[in-house]
Amino acid sequence: MMVSCFMKKTGIILVFVFIAYTVSFASDECIKALVNNVDDSYSNLSDECIMKLKELIVKGKDNDQKIQALQILKKSKVRTNIEFFKDILYSVHSITVQQMVIEILAEMHDKKVLPVIIEFLQSPFFAVRESVILALKKNGDDRMYPYIIRLARSDEVIQRIYALEALYHLYDNRFYEIIVRLLQDTNKSVRYFALDCVVHNEISAALPYVRSIASGDENEEVRVKAINVLSALHDRAAYYIFVRALSDYSDLVRDAAVDALSTLLSKESTIYLSRQLLTEREVYIKRKIIKALITAKNAGDIRGLQHILHNEENRSLRMYAVYALGVIRDERTVSLIIESLNDEDFRIRAEAAAALSQFKGKNVVIPLLESYSKENEVYVKTAIVFSLKKICDMGSLQKLFIIYTKEEDIVLKMILSSAIQHIITRNTRQY
Numbered sequence: 001m002m003v004s005c006f007m008k009k010t011g012i013i014l015v016f017v018f019i020a021y022t023v024s025f026a027s028d029e030c031i032k033a034l035v036n037n038v039d040d041s042y043s044n045l046s047d048e049c050i051m052k053l054k055e056l057i058v059k060g061k062d063n064d065q066k067i068q069a070l071q072i073l074k075k076s077k078v079r080t081n082i083e084f085f086k087d088i089l090y091s092v093h094s095i096t097v098q099q100m101v102i103e104i105l106a107e108m109h110d111k112k113v114l115p116v117i118i119e120f121l122q123s124p125f126f127a128v129r130e131s132v133i134l135a136l137k138k139n140g141d142d143r144m145y146p147y148i149i150r151l152a153r154s155d156e157v158i159q160r161i162y163a164l165e166a167l168y169h170l171y172d173n174r175f176y177e178i179i180v181r182l183l184q185d186t187n188k189s190v191r192y193f194a195l196d197c198v199v200h201n202e203i204s205a206a207l208p209y210v211r212s213i214a215s216g217d218e219n220e221e222v223r224v225k226a227i228n229v230l231s232a233l234h235d236r237a238a239y240y241i242f243v244r245a246l247s248d249y250s251d252l253v254r255d256a257a258v259d260a261l262s263t264l265l266s267k268e269s270t271i272y273l274s275r276q277l278l279t280e281r282e283v284y285i286k287r288k289i290i291k292a293l294i295t296a297k298n299a300g301d302i303r304g305l306q307h308i309l310h311n312e313e314n315r316s317l318r319m320y321a322v323y324a325l326g327v328i329r330d331e332r333t334v335s336l337i338i339e340s341l342n343d344e345d346f347r348i349r350a351e352a353a354a355a356l357s358q359f360k361g362k363n364v365v366i367p368l369l370e371s372y373s374k375e376n377e378v379y380v381k382t383a384i385v386f387s388l389k390k391i392c393d394m395g396s397l398q399k400l401f402i403i404y405t406k407e408e409d410i411v412l413k414m415i416l417s418s419a420i421q422h423i424i425t426r427n428t429r430q431y
Contacts, residue, residue: 045076054084058091066097074104082108086116098123099131106135114141121151121162129162133169144170152178157187164193171201183209188219195222199229207235214241220250227253231260239264243272251282258285262292267300274300278307283314290317290324299330306336319348326355334359341371349375350383357387362395369399381412389419394427 030049053069060066070088078084082105089101102120105113113135120132136144148170151163164182167175182194183206191213198206207230214226227245230238242264245257258276261269273289280286286308299305308321322340325333340352353371356364365388372384388396397420404416 045072050076050078054088057088057097063094063096066092066094067100070097070100070104074107079104080108080110082110082112082116089116089120095125095127098125098128102128102131102135106138109139111141111143113139114143118144118147121147121166122159126165129165133166136166137169145174149175149178152182157190160185160187160190161193164190164197168193168197168200171197171203176203176205179203179206180209183213188217188222191217191219191222192225195225195229199232202233204233207233207237211235211238211241214238214245220248220252223248223250224252224256227256227260231256231263234263236264239269243269246272246276247279251285254280254282255285255288258288258292262288262295265292265296265298267298270296270298270300272300274302274304277304283317286312286317287320290320294324294327297328299325299328299333302330302332302336305333309336309340315345315348318343319345319351322348322351322355326351326358329358331359334363338364338367341367346377346380349377350380353380353383353387357390360391360393362393365391365393365396369396369403372403378409378412382415385412385415385419389422392423392426394423397423 030045030052050073053073056069057066057073060069073079073085085101085105089098089105092098092101098120102117105117117132117135120128123129123132144166148163148166151159151166154160154163160182163178167179171179179194179197182190183198185191185194195210195213197203198210210226210229214223214230217223217226223245227238227242230241238260242257242260245253246261248254248257254276258273261273270293273292277286277289280289290305290308293299293305305321305325309318312318312321318340322337325337334356337352337355340355341349343349343352349371353368356368368384368388368391372381375381375384388400400416400420400423404413404420407413407416
């Protein structure tokens with residue numbers, strides 16, 4: 001206990017020594033403020049202490065101490081002194097310190113602050129630029145707009161991007177023409193950021209220009225962004241742009257088109273999406289299309305899923321397609337599912353058996369019974385029995401009983417017994 005107490009006292013002494021050295025042996029009140037930093041007013045701090053704290057911020061090495069000193073100063077008698085904090089802002093290179101000084105200046109709600117901070121809209125550090133933008137938004141001073149307009153009209157690409165960063169948060173209808181011009185900028189990054197501004201501010205009037213970008217921009221990333229914007233703003237006029245984009249050479253654009261059409265699901269859109277399965281090369285896009293068909297509960301043009309079942313090399317995708325057919329429950333696809341009962345992959349055969357449980361009648365019951373007799377995998381046989389149990393067709397009882405009497409596997413025998421009892425119970429009157 002005594003050793004612990006001694007170490008604690010030693011630590012406190014070292015902290016005092018370090019801080020005293022850092023602030024060049026400032027007065028006791030200054031050291032006390034730094035050590036304690038309690039949430040009180042520091043309006044009585046001496047000028048000497050204030051200048052020492054400023055020196056610590058400007059010349060010190062410890063970023064945490066700089067922030068601590070700023071927290072003290074913003075509660076001191078200089079808290080409304082714009083020139084004092086301006087001098088700090090223009091003298092330091094620390095991002096966190098610049099951010100905090102900008103916040104302190106913004107809290108003054110003084111129109112003299114704007115000329116001080118607005119130059120930092122061109123800071124190379126995004127965090128600093130963002131602090132300025134949020135400060136400008138907080139104070140709502142219209143004098144900022146001419147400066148932003150100058151940036152937007154600059155010959156420097158980076159300055160046009162800085163302007164768009166500002167307009168992302170500060171846009172109003174007076175800047176519509178600027179946004180339109182930047183949507184047509186020669187630089188792809190500027191166009192990209194302009195699209196971000198359009199979607200964030202829901203600038204519906206700019207949608208014709210966004211459609212033009214989505215249809216024919218030379219850069220695929222910009223086309224993708226434009227498609228995403230049109231989709232996010234629910235632009236139904238862009239429907240056929242999405243359809244045409246399904247055949248784009250870029251898989252990124254096709255992927256975006258699938259996402260967009262998936263938000264506009266209709267009988268027509270499922271036809272376009274399902275037909276894309278006939279030519280699509282990318283597995284992840286095919287998977288997205290199948291997911292959209294499941295959501296729509298519509299197979300669209302059944303040739304699409306048929307193509308996957310007959311020609312797809314990716315087995316998990318074939319299995320997903322069989323699952324989709326079961327969820328969609330389109331009678332036209334029953335024969336496709338039955339074909340999958342003969343797939344080389346036992347998982348696909350089991351999925352086909354499960355999918356058939358969504359249908360009724362002898363056209364599904366007979367193939368399931370026949371498949372059980374030919375099947376070697378217990379996993380698949382189990383799926384077949386559960387499907388027959390769910391279908392619950394009295395016409396399956398006789399063959400199920402024969403299968404039960406011949407089955408040697410104890411587990412399968414139990415499952416068959418349960419299925420037979422279930423079908424009898426559900427289809428006969430009990431006393």
